[in-house]
Amino acid sequence: MKSASITGASQVAFILGHPVSHSLSPAMHNAAFEKLGLPWFYTPLDISLNEVGPVVKMMRSFNVRGANVTVPYKEAVVKYLDSVDPQAQWLGSVNTIYRRGDKLCGTSTDGEGFLRSLGSWRKKLKGSRGLLIGAGGASRAVAGAMAKEGVKGFYIANRSGAKASSLVRTLRKKYHRLDVQAVSIKNAEPLIPYVDWIVQGTSLGLHGEKSPLPLQKARKGTLVVDLIYHRETDFLKQAKRLGLPRMGGLGMLLHQGALSFEYWTGKKAPLAVMARALKTGLKARDH
Numbered sequence: 001m002k003s004a005s006i007t008g009a010s011q012v013a014f015i016l017g018h019p020v021s022h023s024l025s026p027a028m029h030n031a032a033f034e035k036l037g038l039p040w041f042y043t044p045l046d047i048s049l050n051e052v053g054p055v056v057k058m059m060r061s062f063n064v065r066g067a068n069v070t071v072p073y074k075e076a077v078v079k080y081l082d083s084v085d086p087q088a089q090w091l092g093s094v095n096t097i098y099r100r101g102d103k104l105c106g107t108s109t110d111g112e113g114f115l116r117s118l119g120s121w122r123k124k125l126k127g128s129r130g131l132l133i134g135a136g137g138a139s140r141a142v143a144g145a146m147a148k149e150g151v152k153g154f155y156i157a158n159r160s161g162a163k164a165s166s167l168v169r170t171l172r173k174k175y176h177r178l179d180v181q182a183v184s185i186k187n188a189e190p191l192i193p194y195v196d197w198i199v200q201g202t203s204l205g206l207h208g209e210k211s212p213l214p215l216q217k218a219r220k221g222t223l224v225v226d227l228i229y230h231r232e233t234d235f236l237k238q239a240k241r242l243g244l245p246r247m248g249g250l251g252m253l254l255h256q257g258a259l260s261f262e263y264w265t266g267k268k269a270p271l272a273v274m275a276r277a278l279k280t281g282l283k284a285r286d287h
């Protein structure tokens with residue numbers, strides 16, 4: 001939205017986090033608002049932990065439609081909301097705040113956004129086995145989504161074994177039949193021939209780091225996903241060299257955003273416009 005078209009009737013949505021200056025979400029959502037002719041704008045709020053409560057209180061004012069919440073406040077925001085949906089409550093992570101009447105509600109679109117980003121691969125998940133590398137926020141969302149989608153089981157390999165084990169316990173409590181186990185990254189390589197998919201959810205690769213695992217042992221057709229969207233990581237380059245089906249994290253960013261947009265507006269998100277804004281934003285950042 002151009003500044004000249006901001007009026008007293010404008011509505012606003014935020015992204016709350018720290019840092020947020022690098023976020024591509026403002027470009028994506030503002031392009032979508034413009035496409036649908038909505039007098040709304042979306043803007044980053046870089047806040048500290050003790051500002052989360054006051055900011056949520058401020059969001060109760062009439063012209064605030066909602067917000068996205070990003071690192072590191074996805075868990076901290078939960079206690080300030082009037083209601084949080086059961087899956088988000090269970091994973092302790094809210095990435096979307098929206099209004100229902102005078103209530104502020106929380107949900108997470110990360111898991112469903114991830115599943116939508118898989119396109120036709122999603123249909124193959126039921127009964128499948130996988131390997132998830134990472135146990136941080138993004139990986140937890142993927143783990144919850146995979147369990148909900150009915151996979152048979154997966155291994156979780158993380159640098160901190162305690163965090164992987166804690167995620168395993170959380171998953172087992174809710175999904176009794178899910179075969180989920182924590183393994184060290186070092187011991188994950190021999191498991192690769194037995195899995196149908198591998199999701200890389202750590203931040204390794206964000207700054208050009210080497211792949212956390214060699215993929216040579218993967219069966220033909222094993223789907224390889226890296227949640228990093230900023231660049232083609234070493235992990236994905238390896239998958240490409242081996243001729244494995246693969247995707248980066250831009251689709252997850254797009255679809256979690258589209259779902260948030262639909263919570264706020266009640267309208268279908270203009271996916272193509274949002275995808276274009278993300279790609280343009282990424283390119284501009286590279287220069």
Ligand code: ATR
Pocket residue numbers: 071133134135136137138139158159160161163201202203204
């Ligand atoms: P996000 O929200 O992006 O998932 P996060 O919650 O901070 O961010 O999680 C980061 C993930 O990357 C974790 O799995 C982290 O491993 P630890 O739980 O052991 O910290 C992983 N990670 C970050 N830097 C890493 C490194 N140098 N080597 C291996 N794993 C790393």
